[in-house]
Amino acid sequence: MTEKDKDEVALQRFVEYIQIKTVQPEPDYDSAMKFLKNYAQELGLEYRAVTLDESRQACLLTWPSKSSTETSIVLNSHIDVVPVFEEHWMVPPFSGEIRDGKIYGRGTQDMKCVGIQYLEAIRRLKAAKYEPKRTIHCLFVPDEEIGGVRGMGKFITLDECKALNIGFVLDEGLASETDVFQVYYGDRxxxxxxxxxxxxxxxxxxxxxxxxxxxxxxxxxxxxxxxxxxxxxxxxxxxxxxxxxxxxxxxxxxxxxxxxxxxxxxxxxxxxxxxxxxxxxxxxxxxxxxxxxxxxxxxxxxxxxxxxxxxxSGRVCITDVEKPSWWLNSFKRTCEQMKCKTNWTVFPAATDGRYLRGEGYPAIGFSPMINTPILLHDHNEYLHKDVFLHGIEIYVKLIENLTNGKSA
Ligand SMILES: [Zn+2]
Missing domain, CATH: 3.30.70.360 (Alpha-Beta Plaits)
Structure with a gap:
């Protein structure tokens, strides 16, 4: 597959995901799970649905490491999106229509982009015959937009979560209107x-x-x-x-x-x-x-x-970013290699990251979208296709650095 083909397929999968109406208050999770199951097959990842309650499931797309028993990394994203006021949209909000290079749709920033970017980064790493030294779990959870009680809040209590042997988690951040990437080590x-x-x-x-x-x-x-x-x-x-x-x-x-x-x-x-x-x-x-x-x-x-x-929500835990660690080194090294300017801060609202931090797992909120207006939950939410594709390149480097076994 050429670079151009890879970009085409990434955009195509992104648009397909936007078109699945996982919109609160009645998200179509069944279609999303089918989509992710097919995606796993396409990429050669292990697929597992985890039952949270009678009508809620999370799913894991796993790339197991063959060579190591090191802790794993979790690439988390939520499947659901917030409701829309269709009359205020320039294009139908679940069309994924691309105009002037901008991909419009509910979830293009929050956070279907990130879910697809993780998987497309994996497609590229697999094509390059990369062998991770840590197991990589892409976790897709429901109901973040309504507080995550039946989603991540439940998932972290299950044995299936404990069995993942988590060493580090990536979760969502926010777009940045400047050229500085926002990196979040805690929520309020x-x-x-x-x-x-x-x-x-x-x-x-x-x-x-x-x-x-x-x-x-x-x-x-x-x-x-x-x-x-x-x-x-x-x-x-x-x-x-x-x-x-x-x-x-x-x-x-x-x-x-x-x-x-x-x-x-x-x-x-x-x-x-x-x-x-x-x-x-x-x-x-x-x-x-x-x-x-x-x-x-x-x-x-x-x-x-x-x-x-x-x-x-109770007291929240923050991830220690003063203390040196393998994942912090890997994250910072990636930013240097990709020439990303960063601002490390606390997320102004709440994300699923708080549940994971509460369990003691280090978690960083990061959505690689710079020079982009913050349009999450807003009308005409969009992401420019170049920003989306550049984000995949950043995840390729980031996943590689987090799983190549080098700690310095
Ligand atoms: Zn979100």
Whole structure:
């Protein structure tokens, strides 16, 4: 197969994968599994479906090492994509149509590109008669876009996962709008909270004491004060050399506010919903802050302010990138060889990587897309075909360096 043929087939497989509607909330996982099974056959990889529950499976496409019992590497990607607002798209979002070199479609950045790039890198390494000294597992998991509880969250609890003897994991990152690749060694904790505040009700013409609104006001002020402080930290650092990035601050946003029945009735309760993303090492302090806010909220009885955790990822672990290791050496060597400028940082949202790090596996989030607008979850998500194909070249080098047995 010539280089041009390899590029053609890579683009073709990418478009085919985009065309499978693995879109939440009812992803067509069956078709995706069939596609991946055929792909495994085509590349001469071992294929295994792993049952997660009655309607969810992960799958593994494995290239076993014949020469070594070293720990393996896992190349992870999620199969599902987020919903679309079709009326805002220039082309049908599951067409994979290529216009001016740009491949359009839901999942072109997040993260069907990466799943295909792993496999196409393997196609090239196999064609070059490469023999890995570590076993390579391409892992495809469901449901990352809805929190991964039935996907990676389940997978890491299974014996099938433990049996992989994982030494290092590659997972998703984000596109970069500059020529600097983003490399993520951790995620922030996710905390979705609801404050339910209660108070006295009555006619809207009176001045009633101890209302729900006054408590809502206090809490909202405290939360937004916290937000303003973090924002200031981020903005101040932009003026100095000691650059803090979004992943290194805690963000707080009021995302929903509900309550009230009628214009002339003072509501007996309000609910305030916040989406909080907590910086590494900030989890315990943030929870203390929340309890302190409740304590200080003016009220007559304690049950007038109730805090409910809608989603709580818990403390997150980060991968140590200060300590020397074989995979870190391999990663950095690849970046040098491929002349990739990198920025090492914390992922501003949550990925499946947090589950793996929680089990103690080193994991790096990396999607090789530079000079590309960040369009994940956005209308008209696209990836330029040259960026996609260059990403395959980077993975060829990266997989080779991670599995050639050299540690320096
Ligand atoms: Zn993703």
């Amino acid at each position: 904790s996710v905390l979705w909270i609801q404050f339910l505040v209660k108070g006295k009700t009555g006619h809207g013409s009176r001045l009633i004491e101890n209302t729900a609104a006054e408590k809502a006001q206090f809490i909202l002020n405290e939360m937004l004060k916290f937000r303003a402080n973090e924002k200031e930290c981020l903005e101040k650092s932009e003026a100095t050399d000691n650059l803090i990035q979004l992943g290194n601050v805690t963000t707080v946003n009021l995302t929903k506010l509900t309550g009230g029945v009628q214009q002339n009735v003072v509501p007996d309760q309000y609910s305030l919903y916040f989406d909080c993303r907590i910086k590494p090492d900030g989890y315990d302090a943030f929870k203390e802050f929340l309890h302190d806010v409740i304590k200080r909220t003016p009220k007559e009885n304690d049950d007038e302010v109730i805090l409910h955790y809608v989603q709580d």
